[in-house]
Amino acid sequence: MKHSLRLRVLMASGLILLISVGLIVFSVMKSFEKVQFDLIKKELAVGTNVLLTAASIVDQQLVMPHLMPDERFNQVESEVLGLVLDRKGAVLWRSHSSLDEILYYSVQFNEKAMDFSRYSGPEGSYFLYDVDVLLDGVPLTFLTMIPATEYEEMFVAFRSNLLIYLSLTALLMMIVLWYGMHWSLIPVRKLADNLQRIESGHTSRLEGVYSRELVALTDALNQLLNNERQQRERYRDAMADLAHSLKTPLAVLQSVQHSQTMQKNTGYEEVGLIIKEQVHRMNQIISYQLQRAVTRQRGLVKHQADVAVTVGRISRTLDKVYYDKQVELSTDIEVGIQFSAEEQDVMEVLGNLLENAYRLCLQQVRVCSQTVSMDGKCWVLCQVEDDGAGVPENRREDILKRGVRADSRTKGQGIGLAVAMDIIDSYDGTLTIGDSELGGSFFQAYASDMNPA
Secondary structure (H helix, E strand, O other): OOOOHHHHHHHHHHHHHHHHHHHHHHHHHHHHHHHHHHHHHHHHHHHHHHHHHHOEEEOOEEEOOOOOOOHHHHOOOOOOEEEEEOOOOOEEEEOHHHOOOOOOOOOOOOOOOEEEEEEEEOOEEEEEEEEEEEEOOEEEEEEEEEEOHHHHHHHHHHHHHHHHHHHHHHHHHHHHHHHHHHHHOHHHHHHHHHHHHHHHOOOOOOOOOOOHHHHHHHHHHHHHHHHHHHHHHHHHHHHHHHHHHHHHHHHHHHHHHHHHHOOOOHHHHHHHHHHHHHHHHHHHHHHHHHHHHHHHOOOOOOOEEEHHHHHHHHHHHHHHHOHHHOOEEEEEEOOOOEEEOOHHHHHHHHHHHHHHHHHHOOOEEEEEEEEEEEOOEEEEEEEEEEOOOOOOHHHOOHHHOOOOOOOOOOOOOOOHHHHHHHHHHHOOOEEEEEEOOOOOEEEEEEEEOOOOO
């Protein structure tokens, strides 16, 4: 829930609706109860006035007409009941509608008060309206009643219907809210889709018209993308200019060193050694620093590099360089496997590993690549093996350091594996060295299939 804005809003809205429905039910039921009580009280008050009007005292005895003006008291099946009690609670008169009713009612004579209440006893539940009067000096209690059963049934039915209709209304409101949120979040989803297109390399900027609330954000992102692209272009141009500027003096130094070392003169040979040492050092520094800077320069756009195509390009070049060895290359590369990285990074890593394998092998080199899932991430696995002399176990960590070489008898600057290790590290990967089944070394690189941070 904490990762979904839509779910958070829906949960909050659902809670508010639930509380609102509860408050509405409570308020409506209280209002309904008050209205019903007022109606029943008025109905019973009218009946009590009818009894008071019809009553008379003759010789200190209550006299009531046989038929009451209100027909409800004359009908046996009527729900309105009438009673007249003395001070002790004895029944002096009862209406025809109450002949079958047994009432245990305690009289609390108070001629100044009229009491409306709900009575519950063994005989049932009733609404009572009690009026105490002194009629010609005789204390009498006029009592009208109506059974509460019908009211309770009506109350339960009303509450059930109210809950059903309010629940349906709340459900309809949730559905409307869901669709309203779906419609409202269209610009956000559009922004997310465009950002994914930028990451996948299909476009270089956010395109389209966005809502007014998102214009400032999209403009800022486009400005950031433009600045980042311009910065990378300026960086690459500067590096290209640097490399181009250094190529000429390096070539001159190399040619001078070569011509001088061909001389038999000792002085010239000493100069040649110095030049050779400095050229080697300059090549080492420039190659490592340039590659290190390139691997650290990351953008927002995600690139894809086909592993099989990259291996093919590198192997064709190495086959020409090591033509005399007639290296036999075997590949086992998963079909369509791609790595989300700059093509130059993939070329550098695989180029260094394959060049080492070609240079140090006897005749066989093998390349394997596949995708594997570990710890919830997708990883690209690349393995390069050869049938050469291999790498001693006590030297495997050292050769991954800059300037350290496994074999000093062959040409090299000792920075290739360090550069490869830097690139792999930038993709949260690892590079391990072991013994190959072919008899030589075994280089295994794991890298997360995602852009580095």
